[in-house]
Amino acid sequence: MDKSQGRTSTAAGEAALPPVVTKSGHRALDQSEPLIFEQGVPGRIGVDVAPAPKVASKLGAFARKGEVGLPCLSEPQVVRHFTRLSQKNYGIDSGLFPLGSCTMKHNPRLNEKMARLPGFADIHPLQPVKTVQGALELIDRLAHWLKTLTGMPAVAMSPAAGAHGELCGMVAIWSAIAAKGESATRKRVLVPESAHGTNPATAALLGYQVDPIPATADGRVDLAAFEKKLGPDVAAIMLTNPNTCGLFERDIRKIADLIHKAGGYFYCDGANYNAIAGRVRPADLGVDAMHINLHKTFSTPHGGGGPGSGPVVLSEALAAYAPLPYVVHGKDGFRLVETKEGAAQPFGRLKAFNGQMGMFVRAMAYMLSHGADGIRQASEDAVLNANYVQARLKDVMTPAFGGTCMHEALFDDRFLEGTGVSTLDFAKAMIDEGYHPMTMYFPLVVHGAMLVEPTESESRESLDTFIDTLRHLAAETKKPGAADFFHAAPRLAPRRRLDETRAARAPVLRWKPPATKQAAE
Amino acid sequence: MAELRFTKDHEWIRVADGDTYEVGISDYAQGQLGDVVFVELPEVGKTIAKGGQAAVVESVKAASDIYAPVSGSVVAVNDALTGEPGLVNTDPTGKGWFFRIKATNAAEIQELMDEAAYDAFVKSQG
Numbered sequence: 001m002d003k004s005q006g007r008t009s010t011a012a013g014e015a016a017l018p019p020v021v022t023k024s025g026h027r028a029l030d031q032s033e034p035l036i037f038e039q040g041v042p043g044r045i046g047v048d049v050a051p052a053p054k055v056a057s058k059l060g061a062f063a064r065k066g067e068v069g070l071p072c073l074s075e076p077q078v079v080r081h082f083t084r085l086s087q088k089n090y091g092i093d094s095g096l097f098p099l100g101s102c103t104m105k106h107n108p109r110l111n112e113k114m115a116r117l118p119g120f121a122d123i124h125p126l127q128p129v130k131t132v133q134g135a136l137e138l139i140d141r142l143a144h145w146l147k148t149l150t151g152m153p154a155v156a157m158s159p160a161a162g163a164h165g166e167l168c169g170m171v172a173i174w175s176a177i178a179a180k181g182e183s184a185t186r187k188r189v190l191v192p193e194s195a196h197g198t199n200p201a202t203a204a205l206l207g208y209q210v211d212p213i214p215a216t217a218d219g220r221v222d223l224a225a226f227e228k229k230l231g232p233d234v235a236a237i238m239l240t241n242p243n244t245c246g247l248f249e250r251d252i253r254k255i256a257d258l259i260h261k262a263g264g265y266f267y268c269d270g271a272n273y274n275a276i277a278g279r280v281r282p283a284d285l286g287v288d289a290m291h292i293n294l295h296k297t298f299s300t301p302h303g304g305g306g307p308g309s310g311p312v313v314l315s316e317a318l319a320a321y322a323p324l325p326y327v328v329h330g331k332d333g334f335r336l337v338e339t340k341e342g343a344a345q346p347f348g349r350l351k352a353f354n355g356q357m358g359m360f361v362r363a364m365a366y367m368l369s370h371g372a373d374g375i376r377q378a379s380e381d382a383v384l385n386a387n388y389v390q391a392r393l394k395d396v397m398t399p400a401f402g403g404t405c406m407h408e409a410l411f412d413d414r415f416l417e418g419t420g421v422s423t424l425d426f427a428k429a430m431i432d433e434g435y436h437p438m439t440m441y442f443p444l445v446v447h448g449a450m451l452v453e454p455t456e457s458e459s460r461e462s463l464d465t466f467i468d469t470l471r472h473l474a475a476e477t478k479k480p481g482a483a484d485f486f487h488a489a490p491r492l493a494p495r496r497r498l499d500e501t502r503a504a505r506a507p508v509l510r511w512k513p514p515a516t517k518q519a520a521e
Numbered sequence: 522m523a524e525l526r527f528t529k530d531h532e533w534i535r536v537a538d539g540d541t542y543e544v545g546i547s548d549y550a551q552g553q554l555g556d557v558v559f560v561e562l563p564e565v566g567k568t569i570a571k572g573g574q575a576a577v578v579e580s581v582k583a584a585s586d587i588y589a590p591v592s593g594s595v596v597a598v599n600d601a602l603t604g605e606p607g608l609v610n611t612d613p614t615g616k617g618w619f620f621r622i623k624a625t626n627a628a629e630i631q632e633l634m635d636e637a638a639y640d641a642f643v644k645s646q647g
Contacts, residue, residue, distance in 0.1 A: 504556075
C-alpha cells in the first residue's frame with residue numbers, strides 16, 4: 001500500500017545529493033526567523049509619538065536606570081514576524097495530531113461563530129446581572145446538559161482547566177470530610193498507576209499522602225491490592241476512566257462500592273470522558289466528583305489555541321460544597337449566588353469570575369449541533385478509530401495490552417527490540433513524514449510507550465495514510481543501517497535533532513542582548 | 522568499596538561509615554530513565570521511614586520518586602548533583618550518589634537484595 005509521492009526530499013534523495021545549505025538560512029518558502037529582539041535597529045518605531053515632556057521624577061530609587069529594551073521594528077516587520085511564527089505552528093488544523101491523552105479533536109467553526117456573537121463576546125462579568133441574562137442562561141443550560149449527560153445532581157462551572165477541576169473536586173471532598181470531623185484521620189489518597197499524572201499532584205497539593213495502587217498485567221487497577229490499602233485513614237481514590245492505557249476500568253463499580261464502604265470518596269478523572277460521553281453516565285458508576293474537560297470532550301480549542309475549561313460534576317454527598325458563584329433561576333430571571341448561608345459552607349471561589357465564558361459558548365454550540373445521538377456517535381467513532389489504528393498496526397508494532405482499546409491505542413517498544421531504534425527515534429522519523437508524533441514514554445507503566453489518540457475527527461483515508469506511514473517506518477527499523485537512519489531523524493525539519501538533555505539541564509529562559517548593549521531590567 | 526544492596530525500586534545502598542549509609546540508583550535504573558536532568562534531594566535532618574519518598578529524579582523521559590531503602594534520618598546530600606545531574610548517568614554507584622542516611626534499624630538492610638539477586642531480579646523484569 002505504499003503511496004509514496006516520489007518527492008526528491010525523501011531520505012534516498014538526500015543520500016544521493018549533498019545536503020542543501022542556503023545562503024539565507026531559509027528553506028524554500030519556509031523562512032528562518034530570528035527572535036523579535038534580534039531584529040530591528042534602535043530607535044525604529046512604527047508610529048510617530050511626540051517626545052515626552054520633561055517632568056521632575058518622583059520615583060527616586062525606583063527610577064529605571066537602563067534602557068527599556070523593547071524591540072524596535074516597523075509595523076510590516078512585526079506583521080511578518082508573527083505571521084512566520086504562526087506558519088511554523090503545527091495544529092489540528094494542519095493535520096492529524098495523534099497526541100494521546102490530549103484529545104486533539106477538530107474545533108468546529110460553528111462554535112467559533114457562536115462565541116463571536118456580540119451578546120457573548122462583548123460583555124463583562126461586572127455588568128449588571130439584568131443586562132447579561134442570556135449569558136447566565138447559557139451557563140445554566142450548559143450546566144443542565146452536563147448534569148444530564150453524567151447523571152450527576154450538581155456541577156461547578158468555574159474551574160478553568162482539568163487540573164483546576166481536580167482541585168475543585170478534591171477540595172469539595174476535603175470539605176465534606178472536615179464537616180464530618182474526620183480531617184485529622186483521613187489523610188491518605190489512593191491513586192492507581194494507570195491514573196493521570198495530575199491526580200497525585202492534586203492530592204499532594206492538599207496535603208494528602210499519595211498511596212499508589214499497582215496495575216495488573218492487563219493495564220487496569222489491581223483490585224486485590226486496592227482492597228488491601230483501604231482503611232479508616234483513606235480520604236478518597238482518584239481514578240481515571242478510561243485510564244491512561246486507553247482501557248476501561250471494568251471493576252469501577254466494585255471500586256466505588258468499596259471506597260464508599262470504607263467511608264472515602266470517589267474522584268474520577270474525566271479527562272477521557274470523550275470515550276464514553278453519551279454511552280456511560282458516571283453517576284451510574286458511583287462517582288462522587290469528576291471534571292469534564294470542555295477543551296477535550298466538547299471540542300473547545302486548546303494547546304495554545306484557547307484556555308481550558310474544567311467543570312466538575314458532584315454527587316449528592318458533595319453538592320453542598322460546590323464553589324461560589326453559581327447561577328440560579330428565580331422569578332426575576334437568572335442571578336449569581338455569590339455568598340452562602342447555612343451549615344454546609346462551600347470553600348469560596350476558585351476563580352475571580354464565573355468560568356471560561358467563551359468556552360461555555362463553544363461547548364454549548366457543540367452539544368446543540370451534535371445532539372444526544374451525535375455526542376454518543378462521536379464517542380463511538382473515537383473508540384472505533386483507535387481500534388482501527390491498533391488492529392491495522394498490531395502485526396508490525398506491539399500493542400501494550402491484548403484485546404480492544406477505548407479511544408487510545410497504546411503500543412510498547414518490543415517491536416523495536418534489537419534494532420537500535422528507540423521510541424524517541426521512531427517519533428523523530430515521524431516528523432520527517434509530516435506527522436506530529438504521538439505521546440511518548442507515557443504512561444510510565446508501559447516500556448517505551450507510544451500512545452496514539454486519533455479522535456473521531458479523522459476520516460478513513462486520513463487514518464489509512466497515517467497507518468501506512470507507521471507501517472513503513474516499522475519496516476524500515478528492521479533494515480540494515482536502520483539505527484543510523486533513525487538516529488539522524490528529523491532530516492527535513494527546520495531544525496535537526498535538538499539536544500533535549502542540554503535544554504532541560506541548562507535552559508536559556510531569557511534573551512540577553514549582546515554584551516555591548518545595556519542589559520534591560 | 523563496600524558491598525551494595527538493592528531494593529526492588531532500583532535504589533542501591535551501602536555502608537558509608539558505621540550506621541550511616543549512602544544511597545543512589547542502580548545502573549539499570551539510570552539506563553531506563555535516560556539522561557537525568559534534575560535531582561531533588563531531601564533536606565538534611567529529614568526523618569524518613571523505609572520505603573518513604575526521599576528524593577525525586579527527573580530525566581528527559583519521566584520524573585520518578587526515590588524511596589529510602591532503610592528507615593533513618595538524612596545526614597548529608599550530594600550537592601554536586603544540583604549542578605551536574607548527569608553524574609547519575611555516568612557514575613550511578615559512585616559520584617552519582619543521592620544522600621546519606623543514618624539508619625535507625627540497621628537490620629533492615631539485610632532484607633535487601635545483594636548484587637547477584639538484584640541482577641536476577643532485573644532479568645526477570647524483562
